[in-house]
Amino acid sequence: MIAVRRADGRDAAGIVRLRGVMLASMDGVEPPPGPWQEAARQVLRDRLGGPEAAMAVFVVDAPDRPGVLAACATGTIDLRLGSPGNPTGRTGYVFNVVTEPGYRRRGYARACLAALLDWYRERGVGRVDLRASVEGESLYRSLGFADVSGPTLRLRLPAS
DSSP states (O other): OOOEEEOOGGGHHHHHHHHHHHHHHHHSSOOOOSHHHHHHHHHHHHHSOSTTOSEEEEEEEOTTSTTOEEEEEEEEEEEOOOBTTBTTOEEEEEEEEEEOGGGTTSSHHHHHHHHHHHHHHHTTOOEEEEOOOTTTHHHHHHTTOOOOSSOOOOOOOOOO
């Protein structure tokens, strides 16, 4: 049995550390330390908590390293206009699903993601989106995620 728990602000540093692991695996190089880390920790401290929070992170603690996180899955809820396919307009977005390399292939990310999906269901979220890495795609598909039509587009605005 994998023990999954909902993270709180005290887990912010460990979640940001795991985010660095994920970014390194995606980009092929470890991200440099910088202001992004403190900004991410602050977002987590501000947004994790309370039953009505619009962000949740589910984590698995490293079984052999007290105080260290082995895996996590992060999600937010966005309120959009309703549609026939999503009447409430509640839309989830999954990101930052990552497992420390030494703990991979044990089901930790799946357990974190399953807990996150339950959190969405409890809140009446009608649609959940994510962007999959090649490594994570089979996990997401096994949980029911499917391709959507239309291109994904992004615009980067300069910081003011």
